[in-house]
Amino acid sequence: MTGPPRDDDAAVIVQSLEQPEAFALLYDRYAADIHRYAARRLGEGAAEDITADTFLTAFRSRARFDTGRASARPWLYGIAANLIGRHRRTEIRALRALARTGVDPVAESWTDGADQRVTAQAAHGRLAGALATLSAGDRHVLLLIAWADLSYQEVADALALPVGTVRSRLNRARRTVRRAMGADPTVVTESLEVAHGQG
Structure with a gap:
């Protein structure tokens, strides 16, 4: 599978609509950052769950991602912030x-x-x-x-x-x-x- 360019998260998301396994590229790119942020906010215990839930939510709602934005980073942090807000x-x-x-x-x-x-x-x-x-x-x-x-x-x-x-x-x-x-x-x-x- 030929993937989209490293800096084009929107292309990854579009590709994942046909090939769901492509979404794993976003996890590889951003999971550590989301985990660190969640750990600072809620501690290590909750960070694992927040990180997993962030990417699960993102995967489920990927069809609604604004593909006019090249980076998914703010979108993922927004999802994480909403999940953290519940805690x-x-x-x-x-x-x-x-x-x-x-x-x-x-x-x-x-x-x-x-x-x-x-x-x-x-x-x-x-x-x-x-x-x-x-x-x-x-x-x-x-x-x-x-x-x-x-x-x-x-x-x-x-x-x-x-x-x-x-x-x-x-x-x-x-x-x-x-x-x-x-x-x-x-x-x-x-x-x-x-x-x-x-x-």
Whole structure:
């Protein structure tokens, strides 16, 4: 089977309508990214289910994919965000526990060095508390940009929102997080990066 070009997810989806096994290419391309994002939001246990459900939902609804878009990445993150939204109580409980204890088992494994761990845990606690106070919509926008590295347009596509709404939700979320982190924008940026595993 000759597959479509690597960068044309729409062609993969079109091909999968006739050859369902072609859809596995999208899984190969994006499953690890979706899993990492879901794990950051809900933990490892739920990430497996979210990832599987994301691709099952995408496969079942692939005939409705907008083939005018070359990349399926925002579409897949949108499906994952909706599924994560159904686990909202689990996410809020985890964020509140992190705010109380300062221990994030996911980020812990990514953070090296004792000094860095102490700093990161203190920041994670404040950050988690701030994230727990955000509305689900604001949290989705902030974390799709911060942890999934989506652009404003990709977030708009993922969540079926106008770009202006994405911008306003992001600004509102950043203000809330800044206030919780002591109004220092560098602390907010560094906290999100460390929590995302870049620290």
